[in-house]
Amino acid sequence: MTKTAIGITALAIHLIICILIWSGIRTGFLKAKMYMLSLAVFVPVWGPVCVLLIHFQLFSGTDQVKTVGVEKLRVNEEIYKNMFPAMEENDRDVVPLEEALLLNDSSRRRELIMNVLNDNPGEYVELLKQARMNEDVEVVHYAITAMVELFKEYDYRLQKIEKKYTNDPDDPVILEEYCDFLKEYLSQGFMEKQMEQIYRNQYTQLLLKQLEQKVNLHTCVCLMENLMVQRDFFLAEKILKIMDQNWHRGEEYWIWKIRYLAERKMGKELKQSLQALKEEHIYLSSRGKEALGFWLDGSKK
Secondary structure (H helix, E strand, O other): OOHHHHHHHHHHHHHHHHHHHHHHHHHHHOOHHHHHHHHHOOOHHHHHHHHHHHEEEHOOOOOOOOOOHHHHHHHHHHHHHHHHOOOOOOHOOOOOOHHHHOOOHHHHHHHHHHHHHHHOHHHHHHHHHHHHHOOHHHHHHHHHHHHHHHHHHHHHHHHHHHHHHHHHHOHHHHHHHHHHHHHHHHHHHHHHHHHHHHHHOOOOHHHHHHHOOOOOOHHHHHHHHHHHHHHHHHHHHHHHHHHHHHHOOHHHHHHHHHHHHHOOOHHHHHHHHHHHHHHHHOOOOHHHHHHOOOHHHHHHH
8 A cells, every 4th residue: 555545544534533523522422622623633643532531531520620721731631640750840850941842852841831831821822832833742732722722711701801892882991901901812823814903903993992081101002012013104103193292201102103213114204213312311211222222223323
């Protein structure tokens, strides 16, 4: 049998297994959630095995299974702890996850990524994205599971805040909560480009509404951050004018003005702004100097 035939046969078997798992979950025969199907589809062999393991854990009634967030991973954690004994606890075993993913020691990779997942996976989204591409199928399994759980958690929170906002769209507290959530959600990088654009537009409209209720620096800064990502320079210029009128001597205004001019490649205006920054003796904190370091150094030449 040729390699091509073997590959086609393996793929066919995998598809049949995935269809059986889908049917089992849909009919309730398998005690697992439908989103776990993605593991079975995208992680051959290990994915279906993990779904079955979760099914038997749930079926046996063990109280180790949690139903909220990444706590569901604790079932798998206990399984893999039995397979891969934990290392001795000392400072020499502490290795950054970026380096852990490159180590040849598979047991250490698995232990370290499990530590991340049990700590706060929301803080390690970029590293989890890297882990999905790892050659170790168990590391990939944990990373994908964590990403699925995080996405579900954010989606649940999004639906909840959208419902609150729909019921009372003029409540400034709910509006602020909605804006803060979208800022956090967009920063995670979960969304596909088209969906991200939709929510960035929604975020912009909510911030503009917030600005109508009360003009404040924080809202203007959030708008500038979002508008620069969207490359909406027309609206960004209007926000800069508001910042100029209200906080002309504030470093946030100058930081965003210079970034705006640099992004627009408006060299003449950029040079004039840097000169005005010096002549008006605008105070810059260490953070402001760091943010404008490239242009400030260039203006000295």
